[in-house]
Amino acid sequence: MSNDNPTEESVNLDSYEPTQGPKHGFFERLYTGTGGFPIVSRRKFFYTLSAVLLLISLLSIGVRGFTLGIDFEGGSRIQIPAAEGVTTQEVEDVYSQALGHGPVSVQKVGSGDAATIQVRSETLDLEQIDQLQTALYDEFQPKDSSGQVSRNAISIAEISETWGGQITQKALIALAVFVLLTMVYIAIRFERDMSIAAIVSLFFNLFVTAGIYSLVGFEVTPAAVIGLLTILGYVLYDNVVVFDKVEENTRGVLHLNKRTYAEQANLAANQTLMRSISTTVIGILPIIGMLVIAVWLLGVGTLKDLALVQLVGMIVGAYSSIFLAVPVLVSIKERWGPVAAHTKKVLDKRAGVGAGARVPVGASAARGARPTGSGAPRPGSRPSGKRQQRRH
Numbered sequence: 001m002s003n004d005n006p007t008e009e010s011v012n013l014d015s016y017e018p019t020q021g022p023k024h025g026f027f028e029r030l031y032t033g034t035g036g037f038p039i040v041s042r043r044k045f046f047y048t049l050s051a052v053l054l055l056i057s058l059l060s061i062g063v064r065g066f067t068l069g070i071d072f073e074g075g076s077r078i079q080i081p082a083a084e085g086v087t088t089q090e091v092e093d094v095y096s097q098a099l100g101h102g103p104v105s106v107q108k109v110g111s112g113d114a115a116t117i118q119v120r121s122e123t124l125d126l127e128q129i130d131q132l133q134t135a136l137y138d139e140f141q142p143k144d145s146s147g148q149v150s151r152n153a154i155s156i157a158e159i160s161e162t163w164g165g166q167i168t169q170k171a172l173i174a175l176a177v178f179v180l181l182t183m184v185y186i187a188i189r190f191e192r193d194m195s196i197a198a199i200v201s202l203f204f205n206l207f208v209t210a211g212i213y214s215l216v217g218f219e220v221t222p223a224a225v226i227g228l229l230t231i232l233g234y235v236l237y238d239n240v241v242v243f244d245k246v247e248e249n250t251r252g253v254l255h256l257n258k259r260t261y262a263e264q265a266n267l268a269a270n271q272t273l274m275r276s277i278s279t280t281v282i283g284i285l286p287i288i289g290m291l292v293i294a295v296w297l298l299g300v301g302t303l304k305d306l307a308l309v310q311l312v313g314m315i316v317g318a319y320s321s322i323f324l325a326v327p328v329l330v331s332i333k334e335r336w337g338p339v340a341a342h343t344k345k346v347l348d349k350r351a352g353v354g355a356g357a358r359v360p361v362g363a364s365a366a367r368g369a370r371p372t373g374s375g376a377p378r379p380g381s382r383p384s385g386k387r388q389q390r391r392h
Contacts, residue, residue, distance in 0.1 A: 036270065037266075037269075037270055037273065038266070039266055039269045039270065039273075039322065039323060039326065039327065040262045040263075040265055040266040040269065040326065040327055040330050041262070041266065043327035043330065043331065046323045046324060046327055047324075047327065049323075050204060050320075050323075050324050053208050053211075054204060054207060054208060054211075056211060056215070057207050057208045057210065057211020057212065057214070057215070058207060058211065060211050060214040060215040061207075061210060061211055061214045064214050064215065064217075065214065066210075066213065066214050066220045067214075067217050067218065067219045067220060068168075068219070068220050069219045069220055069221035069222075069224075069305075070120055070159050071159060071167050071221055071222050072165075072167055072168045072171075072220065072221075072222075074123060074159050074160050074165075075104065075120060075121060075122050075123050075159060076120070076121045076122070076123055076124045076129070076156060076157070076158055076159075077118065077119070077120055077156070077157045077159070078095075078103075078118070078119040078120075078121065078132065078136075078154065078155070078156050079116050079117070079118050079119070079154070079155045079156075079157075080116065080117050080119075080136055080140065080142050080153070080154045080155075081115070081116055081117075081142045081143060081153055082108055082115035082116055082117045083140060083141075083142065083143070086117065086140055088106045088107060088108055088117055089106075090139075090140075091106055091117050091119060091136070091140075092106045092119075094135050094136055094139050094140075095119060095121070095132060095135075095136075097135065098131050098132050098134075098135035098136075099121075099124075099128055099131065099132060103119045103120060103121040104120045104121055104122065105119070105120045106118070106119050106120075109304075123158065123160075124156075124158075129156050132156075133151065133154050133156065134151075136154050137151045137154060142154055167222060171222060171225045174225070174229065175225065175228070175229065178229050178232065179202070179206070179232070182202060182232060182233075182236055183199055183202075185236070186198045186199055186202070186236070186239075189240065190243060193329055193332045193333055194243050194246075194247075194329055196328070196329075196332060197239075197243075197325045197326070197328040197329040197332065198236070198239045198243065198325060200324065200325065200328050201235060201239055201320040201321055201324050201325040201328070202232065202235055202236065202239075204316075204320050204324055205231070205232065205235045205313065205316050205317050205320050206228070206232065208316050208320075209228060209231065209309065209312050209313045209316050210228070212312050212316075213309065213312070218305075218308055218309075219305065220305075221305040223305040223306040224305045224306070224308070224309045226306060227305070227306045227307070227308070227309035227310045227313070228309050228313065230310060230313075231309065231310055231312075231313025231314055231317055232313075234283070234313070234314055234317055235313075235317035235320065235321060238276060238279075238317055238318065238321035239321050239325055241272060241275070241276075241321075242268065242269065242272050242276070242321050242322060242325060242326060243325070243329075245268040245271055245272050246264075246265050246268040246269075246326065246329065248268070249264040249265065249267055249268045249271075250264045250265060250268075253342070254338055254339070254342045257345065257346050257349060258346075259346070260342070260343045260346045260347065261330065261333055261334070261339045261342065261343060262330045262333075262334065262343065265326055265329065265330050266326075266330075268326070269322050269326045272322065273322055276318050276321065276322055277318070279318075280314055280315065280317075280318040283310075283314050284311060284314060284315070287307045287310050287311045287314075288311070290306075290307040291304065291307045291308075291311075
């Protein structure tokens with residue numbers, strides 16, 4: 001038997017879509033921030049997407065691990081000018097013939113006169129260094145900065161495993177201290193539920209960025225760790241901006257019955273969406289310039305590591321601050337406390353008004369109840385009010 005009382009029907013908060021005004025185009029809604037994008041109401045989709053990204057990242061970290069740079073693992077770094085026609089494969093072949101085993105990696109950095117070929121290998125002893133340097137010199141006849149053919153144009157640097165272990169320990173300590181201080185600031189800056197949502201966004205960004213580094217095989221260097229600390233600060237800044245707008249929109253919402261906390265938070269997310277896209281694009285442009293100019297033209301490998309982690313982290317951070325932090329905040333608010341009761345009250349009232357307009361007049365009259373709606377008179381009914389009363 002169906003329930004005819006609309007106020008007793010259960011309200012699905014996730015499937016509810018607020019009544020919108022006139023339909024506008026995609027870019028117009030994006031620019032004006034009119035609340036036209038159902039970010040909060042589609043939170044299950046964003047939770048699923050975030051969970052998939054996080055799971056892939058954690059599996060990659062656990063299974064593949066990280067490609068640690070020479071500064072963390074130790075070893076030898078050989079650098080030779082990349083003369084015209086010299087390829088990485090040729091350098092790798094000379095290395096293998098001279099020492100009897102292959103290098104860890106060989107890559108070309110820079111372009112033009114600044115181009116070099118960098119070879120990373122296990123730690124070499126003095127005899128191996130001399131053999132390799134002689135073989136590379138005989139094969140390629142490298143020139144130094146003055147344009148003279150010189151054996152000294154081939155540079156070899158040694159980094160001990162002990163020093164690499166110390167660098168690793170210091171990097172992990174720096175990361176832990178930074179995250180701890182950030183969590184303390186978040187706890188002070190925001191109220192409890194916002195603090196939880198911001199911390200969730202922070203750790204999501206940390207693990208997903210690290211997971212992408214692991215999955216793609218980017219080399220982890222001290223510069224990459226510094227870049228990771230930088231983008232965590234960017235994520236914190238983005239969360240502050242978004243949550244400030246949420247606080248502004250939801251101030252006093254519990255004393256009104258027109259909109260729910262979720263609708264106001266969704267409006268805040270829409271209003272800051274264009275700003276987040278703009279700041280992310282503006283932040284990415286100089287990073288791309290750093291990759292093109294500093295790495296491709298000048299051959300500064302350290303800047304490449306710094307730019308890559310910032311590029312990945314800023315994109316992930318822009319996603320997490322809007323599409324994860326805000327839905328998490330709303331989910332926490334609607335599960336406990338006064339916001340949950342207020343949301344149910346508003347949606348029950350709204351469901352009752354909407355359902356009343358659809359109830360047939362005969363069915364309402366049979367139950368002896370007036371139709372619930374906007375208060376409009378029933379078709380065929382006599383007018384009521386002061387004029388009607390004066391006739392009697």
